[in-house]
Amino acid sequence: MLIVVMTISESANAAEVRATLxxxxxHREWTEALxxxxxxxxxxxxxxxxxxxxLLTQLKVPAEDQAEMAEAAQKVTEPGTPWRWLLERTVATLRATTGLDTPMPSRPALTEHGPTGRWLTLLACLAVVPDVRALHATMKxxxxxxxxxxxxxxxxxxVRRRTLQGVGAGAVVEPPFPFDDYVLPVFQGRRYRLGGFDCRASNDYIDLRLPYGTEPFGIRADMAWANEIHRFFCRLPRRYANGVRFGYTGIPCYLGSWINDPAVADFFPEDHEIRRFTSAYHYFHDRGPGPADKTGLTPGDRDALEHAFGQSPADRPTALRLTPTTYVQQAVLEHLQAGNHWSLNYNGQAIWDY
Incomplete structure (x- = not known):
C-alpha cells in the first residue's frame, strides 16, 4: 500500500499549512493566530x-479510544509535516496562557481528517500535562x-463515545467536543474539579458546571460554599478577578445548569436534594430556554441530557428515543417529550470580600 506523507518547509506559514491539508x-483565522x-x-x-x-488511563480516557489516539500521536509528531506545525503552535499557545483566562484561537472541526484531526487538540493537552502539574504544585x-x-x-x-453508541449502527455523526470553552481551561490551569463541580476562574466571575455522574447536592449553595471556591482560586499566581473593579462589584460565583430551570419544581418535590441545593442561592437569574439550534435542542437541553445520560444526542428525535433508568433521566425526558425545552440559567452567590 502506498502511503503519502504530506511535508512542508521549515519556514512554512499558515497559508502553506492550509494548502497542504x-x-x-x-480555518484561516485559526491558523494565522497559530x-x-x-x-x-x-x-x-x-x-x-x-x-x-x-497517561491516557490516568486521564480517564476510555480504553476503546486509546489505540486511535496513539495512531494520531504518531502522525502529528512526524517532523516536517503540517500536523507537527499545528501541534507545536497549539502547545506553545497553551503554555503561554498557563494560569490565565485567555481564550485559545477557535479551531473549526477537522473531522474530514479522521483521528489525526479529531484528536490534535487533545494531544496538545497531553504535551502540557507536566506544565499544568507544575502550576498545581505551585498552588499546593x-x-x-x-x-x-x-x-x-x-x-x-x-461522553462522545456514549453519544456515538447511542445513535445506532450506520449513523454518521461527529459529536461536538467541548475543547474551547470546557477542556482547554483545564490545561491552562483555570478549571478544577472541586467538590464534584467543574469550576473555572474567569477574569470577572467563577463559572461552575455539573458534570455527568456527580450529584453533590448534599452541599448547600450558600456563601460559605462560594467563599471556599473563591479561596481556592486565590491560590492562582495571578489574580483571577482582574476584570472586576475592586471594591465596587461582587464576583459572581454561579452554577450554570438545567437544574436552575424553574420547571424543575414540576418534577421534584420541595425536599428533593436538587431543590434543597438551589434554594440556598443568594440570587436567581432566569434567562429562559432561548431558541433551539438546527438540531432542535437548546444549550439547556444539552446540559440536561449530558448530565443525566452522559451523552449529547445528535438531535431532538435521537434524544427522545433515549431510555430512562433513573428518576432524574425520566424528568429530563418528560419535559422534552411535552414539547418543552430546558433553560441553562446561571445562579449562585456574589462574593464581595476579595
Missing part, C-alpha cells in the same frame, strides 16, 4: 507506547484534585 477559509505564536525550545513531546497508555493543589481535574478530559471523551 486542504483546509478552507474557515502562525503568530512564538514556539519555544521546550518542544511538543507526547509520551509513547506504555507511557502514553498509562493536592494530587487528588489535580488528577481529578485533568481527568475532565477523559470524561468528555467518554
Amino acid at each position: 486542504g483546509l478552507g477559509e474557515e 502562525e503568530r505564536t512564538l514556539v519555544g525550545s521546550a518542544g511538543a513531546g507526547i509520551p509513547t507506547g506504555k507511557h502514553l497508555t498509562s 493543589v493536592s494530587d487528588e484534585v489535580s488528577w481529578a481535574s485533568l481527568g475532565i478530559l477523559g470524561e468528555k471523551v467518554a
Whole structure:
C-alpha cells in the first residue's frame, strides 16, 4: 500500500499549512493566530507506547479510544509535516496562557481528517500535562484534585463515545467536543474539579458546571460554599478577578445548569436534594430556554441530557428515543417529550470580600 506523507518547509506559514491539508477559509483565522505564536525550545513531546497508555488511563480516557489516539500521536509528531506545525503552535499557545483566562484561537472541526484531526487538540493537552502539574504544585493543589481535574478530559471523551453508541449502527455523526470553552481551561490551569463541580476562574466571575455522574447536592449553595471556591482560586499566581473593579462589584460565583430551570419544581418535590441545593442561592437569574439550534435542542437541553445520560444526542428525535433508568433521566425526558425545552440559567452567590 502506498502511503503519502504530506511535508512542508521549515519556514512554512499558515497559508502553506492550509494548502497542504486542504483546509478552507474557515480555518484561516485559526491558523494565522497559530502562525503568530512564538514556539519555544521546550518542544511538543507526547509520551509513547506504555507511557502514553498509562497517561491516557490516568486521564480517564476510555480504553476503546486509546489505540486511535496513539495512531494520531504518531502522525502529528512526524517532523516536517503540517500536523507537527499545528501541534507545536497549539502547545506553545497553551503554555503561554498557563494560569490565565485567555481564550485559545477557535479551531473549526477537522473531522474530514479522521483521528489525526479529531484528536490534535487533545494531544496538545497531553504535551502540557507536566506544565499544568507544575502550576498545581505551585498552588499546593493536592494530587487528588489535580488528577481529578485533568481527568475532565477523559470524561468528555467518554461522553462522545456514549453519544456515538447511542445513535445506532450506520449513523454518521461527529459529536461536538467541548475543547474551547470546557477542556482547554483545564490545561491552562483555570478549571478544577472541586467538590464534584467543574469550576473555572474567569477574569470577572467563577463559572461552575455539573458534570455527568456527580450529584453533590448534599452541599448547600450558600456563601460559605462560594467563599471556599473563591479561596481556592486565590491560590492562582495571578489574580483571577482582574476584570472586576475592586471594591465596587461582587464576583459572581454561579452554577450554570438545567437544574436552575424553574420547571424543575414540576418534577421534584420541595425536599428533593436538587431543590434543597438551589434554594440556598443568594440570587436567581432566569434567562429562559432561548431558541433551539438546527438540531432542535437548546444549550439547556444539552446540559440536561449530558448530565443525566452522559451523552449529547445528535438531535431532538435521537434524544427522545433515549431510555430512562433513573428518576432524574425520566424528568429530563418528560419535559422534552411535552414539547418543552430546558433553560441553562446561571445562579449562585456574589462574593464581595476579595
